[in-house]
Amino acid sequence: MLTIAFSTLRTRVMSFAGTFLALSLGAALIAAMGQVLATTAGSPERGPQRYASAPVVVVPDGRLKVEGRLGETSAPLAEPRGLPESLTGRFPGAVEDRVFAARLAGGPAAVGRPWSASRVAPQRLLRGDAPAGAQEIVVGGGARVGSRVRVVTAEGAKPYTVVGVTSAPGAVFFSDAEAARLSPRVDALALWLPAQEVRAAVGSAARVLTGQDRALVDPTREDDEEARDNANTIVGIAAGFALFIAVFVVSSTFAFAAARRRREFALLRSVGATPGQVRGMLYGEAAIVALPAAVPGAVAGPFLTGPILDWLAGLGMAPDWLVPSTAVWPSAVACATGVVVALSGVAFAAGRAGRVRPAEAMREVAVERRAMTWGRWAVGATVAGTALVSMALTAVSGPAEATNNKSFVPIVMLLVVGAGILAPALVRPLTRLPAALLGGLRGAGGTLVPAAAAASPRQTAAVAAPVLIAVGLAAALLGGAAMTDATKAAVQAAPVRADYLVLPTGSAGLDRELVEHLRALPGVDVAVTAPTSVYTLEGGAVLVQRPAEAVDPARLPAVLDAPLTAGSFSDLGDDGIIVSGTAWKTRLGATVKVWRADGSETSLKVVGVLGDGAQADSYLTQAHARSAPATTAYVKLRPGTSPATARAALERAVSGHNARAVTKADWKAETGEQRDSASRLGLLVVLGIILAYAAIALVNTSLMAASGRAAERGALRLLGATRGQVLRYAAGEALLVVAIGVVLAAGVAAVGLAGLWASLRQLAEPIAVGLPWPPVVAVAGGCALLGVLASIGPAMRWPR
Incomplete structure (x- = not known):
């Protein structure tokens, strides 16, 4: 069967070109990402900077x-x-x-x-x-x-x-x-x-x-470590998506090719080939394609390490002094992964091919009689159902988890996979509207285009799958990130009663002179907060660092609405503490032993318990802040105070103090924009990988579909169709298939964003569901252009 596999590959070079490119790109990406991980993990530490001349x-x-009770435990101060x-x-x-x-x-x-x-x-x-x-x-x-x-x-x-x-x-x-x-x-x-x-x-x-x-x-040590962690996170996510998209593209390509070769498989069965031999032939084809594709990708991948590190360093997500690794294992892993991906991707197609009966395909006509098998229905429904159940459980039991991309992204991926599996069943319903709209147009094209798509639902679904991936993930991921960032900003801003906030322009905090000037301003109430930490000995064995806010308890309630379920800020003195009931698991009136941020030990009485939605894990008086500077000053206008007068006074106060005064609305918007900017960096990396794979898959499946329509287009020429009409027919069919993919993608994005909205609305005020239209439209337009070019290319080679 290997001899036959070699023969089939020689006659179907175009059919496997996209698979070759996808595997090669995947191997290159995995090798490059592995090399980046090897660099960030194994690069020598940066030499001493501050005390380089002191031995x-x-x-x-x-x-x-x-x-x-189990020995010494420690934590950084x-x-x-x-x-x-x-x-x-x-x-x-x-x-x-x-x-x-x-x-x-x-x-x-x-x-x-x-x-x-x-x-x-x-x-x-x-x-x-x-x-x-x-x-x-x-x-x-x-x-x-x-x-x-x-x-x-x-x-x-x-x-x-x-x-x-x-x-x-x-x-x-x-x-x-x-x-x-x-x-x-x-x-x-x-x-x-x-x-x-x-x-x-x-x-x-x-x-x-x-x-x-x-x-x-x-x-710079902490920043360097944070940058290393950021680089590892982005690279790990990108590598995971590369694997997912590679398997999806390879499996859909092999499934499409196998569906078009049923007559060939039936012929092999009729001359004595067993189901195992037919499956072995497909596995052999996958292995023959995978190895030549994975090797050059694995060799070329490490050369991308330098540019990737430079790009990440330019974004502030990797240290700029790292030396690219020369490890060999990333290339070896990438090569092996490419072969495994190919064999995994062909498994479903090989299973279907082995079930073809000797005479079954010989009786088939061009119209597919069954768009879906029972097995495909079961798998598709299971995958889509898992995504829907996961969204429901998140909305009911843990809506806060929805703000974490680690929980939202897998759900979107399951929705995409489920929609891709169930797509053949949706093709015919989706072509009815275009058929009704185009049926009244002059000429036969308005009838032929939707009819051809509906006649081959599996082929149409296979060509539309890359569009589903590209547009669906772009819309869902970017839209979900925007909604999540808006929710986080709303949650942070909800308890704030202040009209203005005074913030430092650097990391040094607000100086004491400025704080005193702010407190002396007429017509306003001012409260400052200083972030610090306290330590508790959990279970008598493990030292846990807990974030805390040092505040003036007499001033804070006027500017911040802390959700107290018990106790009061009026009871907060130097010997007391207000804690989160969920995190601290203690009760009002209890005495807790803590260590301050500088390591000094004390015992404090719990005078208040915070409920859900609190901005801080605990509140202390400013006597416990030690050297921690104030980082935020909340300014609330008293009744009768002119906003313009107050704003002018604030501007005068902050002048020359490396600080700025902003309204609550501006601060909320800035917070959302900062989160949006940070989250988009990782998503753009992921989307870049997705779009590269989707472009390869779309061109490949479009070429395969177009090359299989030679007889059909020849019949059109015999019936009198001109060359221009044939090309318009090919372009129209490509646009319809892309439109079907966009509709499926819109459904996936709508379901995913609706489930996300159902969770987020429980955390903050109603969050608007908005799509980043420019990038989504650009992706859809790119898919349409690639689909049309790949479809009319083979049609232009037909004889005049």
């Missing part, structure tokens, strides 16, 4: 360690704690480094440090002199020597004179005395002593870092 660095232990005073004076000649919030008003992001710390990293003074007085600074950019600038620190905005410019970007250097005044905490000691001597002197009071470990305290 030994002493830093505080950044972990909270607690003895539980949310707020840094400085080195103990017993260490700071122990090493003569050591550089005491302090790192604190400091940024030029309106300037680039930066941190403040003492000038003595300028020698712990390779940098030099480009112009000017070192700071000597309390009002002198050296900057890494954003100002010139001699200029008078305002510098915003945690205490407020003060004028300083720029006396020098250094090559260190993102730093504002103060005199050592001024830095110590602004930030008394010592964050690190940089030493030029033997490491063993330092370790012996420090003991367990702090950590001693040498070599690569010095990079652990670099400011």
